[in-house]
Amino acid sequence: MSTIIVPAHATSITDDVEQLHKAFSGWGTDEKLIISILAHRDAEQRKQIRETYAATHNEDLLKSLDKELSNDFEKLVLLWVLSPPERDAYLVNEATKRWTKSNQVVVEVVCTRSSHDLLLAKQAYHARYKKSMEEDIAYLTKGDFRKLLLPLVATCRYEGSEVNMTLAKTEAKLLHEKLDDKCYNDDDLIRILTTRSKFQINATLNQYKNIYGEDIIKELEEDSKDEYISLLRATLECLTYPEKYFERVLRQAINKTGTDETALTRVVATRAEVDMKVIKEEYLKRNSVPLDKAIAKDTRGDYEDMLLALIGCDEE
Known part of the structure; x- marks a missing residue:
C-alpha cells in the first residue's frame, strides 16, 4: 500500500551520497536532484544513505539539508529522512x-x-x-x-486476530450505555479503548452497529465541537479505520480557506510507506477529486514536487 516508487534495480548507496553532496555544492542547491533520490528510497535505504553520508562527509545529512533547504520543502524532506x-x-x-x-x-x-x-x-x-x-x-x-x-x-496491545464475540457484545452494550448517558470519560469506556486489541475493538463496534443500528463514530461526530469528544472519535478512527481518519485530515488540510501545510506534510511523510494508496482511494471517493490534483492546486514549487513524488504521482 506504499506509494513511493523505488527503482527496480538496487541503487548504489555510495552514489546516492555523492549525488546528494553534489546537490549541496557550488552555487545554489539542486532541489530536483535531492527529490529524485530521497523521494524514491525506502526507509532502510534512507537509513543507509544517512549513515554513509555521516561516515563520508563527517556531518549528519539532516544538518546538510537544514542548511540548504527552507520553508515547507525543508520540513517535509527532514521529516521524511528521519527513521x-x-x-x-x-x-x-x-x-x-x-x-x-x-x-x-x-x-x-x-x-x-x-x-x-x-x-x-x-x-x-x-x-x-x-x-x-x-x-x-x-x-x-x-x-x-x-x-x-x-x-x-x-499500552502494549495484543496484536493477534483472535476475537471474543461474547465480550464484543457485552462491551458494545456497555459503550452504548456510557454514550447514552454522555459519560465520555468513564473508566470502563477508556479501559476498552486503551487495552483491547484492534481486532477486538473492531468486533465491538460492529456489534454496536448491529444491535443499535448506529455507527458509534458518527454518533460522536454530533458532538465534534467538544475537543475531548473529537479526540475520542479520532482514537476510535485511528484504531479501526486509519485510512478514513487520514483522508479527513487531508481534506481539512487542503481546503478553500487555505492550506494546513503542517498537517499535509505530516500525513504524507508518515503514511507514504504505509497505506497512502488506500488513503488516496478514500480521498477520491469522498471528494471526487484525485489527491494529486488537490495537492497540485494548493501547493507550489519543490514542496509540491516532493509531495507528489511521495504519493507516487511524479514523473519518475
Missing part, C-alpha cells in the same frame, strides 16, 4: 508543545502503530529528549485528556 521511530518521537514531542488539536497527533502515532513500532518510538523519544514519552504526556496534559492519552501511550 520512522525518530519521526514519531519528534511528532509527539512537537505536539506536546501545542495542546488542544495537537492531541490528535499523539493519537495518530500511538493508535496507528503496532505495539512494536510504538515501543521503538518510545525508545527514540527517550534517546532524543532524555525523558519518557509517558512522562511528558502526564506532565503536559490534565483532566479527561490525560485520562485518555496516558494509557493510550503506555
Whole structure:
C-alpha cells in the first residue's frame, strides 16, 4: 500500500551520497536532484544513505539539508529522512508543545502503530529528549485528556486476530450505555479503548452497529465541537479505520480557506510507506477529486514536487 516508487534495480548507496553532496555544492542547491533520490528510497535505504553520508562527509545529512533547504520543502524532506521511530518521537514531542488539536497527533502515532513500532518510538523519544514519552504526556496534559492519552501511550496491545464475540457484545452494550448517558470519560469506556486489541475493538463496534443500528463514530461526530469528544472519535478512527481518519485530515488540510501545510506534510511523510494508496482511494471517493490534483492546486514549487513524488504521482 506504499506509494513511493523505488527503482527496480538496487541503487548504489555510495552514489546516492555523492549525488546528494553534489546537490549541496557550488552555487545554489539542486532541489530536483535531492527529490529524485530521497523521494524514491525506502526507509532502510534512507537509513543507509544517512549513515554513509555521516561516515563520508563527517556531518549528519539532516544538518546538510537544514542548511540548504527552507520553508515547507525543508520540513517535509527532514521529516521524511528521519527513521520512522525518530519521526514519531519528534511528532509527539512537537505536539506536546501545542495542546488542544495537537492531541490528535499523539493519537495518530500511538493508535496507528503496532505495539512494536510504538515501543521503538518510545525508545527514540527517550534517546532524543532524555525523558519518557509517558512522562511528558502526564506532565503536559490534565483532566479527561490525560485520562485518555496516558494509557493510550503506555499500552502494549495484543496484536493477534483472535476475537471474543461474547465480550464484543457485552462491551458494545456497555459503550452504548456510557454514550447514552454522555459519560465520555468513564473508566470502563477508556479501559476498552486503551487495552483491547484492534481486532477486538473492531468486533465491538460492529456489534454496536448491529444491535443499535448506529455507527458509534458518527454518533460522536454530533458532538465534534467538544475537543475531548473529537479526540475520542479520532482514537476510535485511528484504531479501526486509519485510512478514513487520514483522508479527513487531508481534506481539512487542503481546503478553500487555505492550506494546513503542517498537517499535509505530516500525513504524507508518515503514511507514504504505509497505506497512502488506500488513503488516496478514500480521498477520491469522498471528494471526487484525485489527491494529486488537490495537492497540485494548493501547493507550489519543490514542496509540491516532493509531495507528489511521495504519493507516487511524479514523473519518475
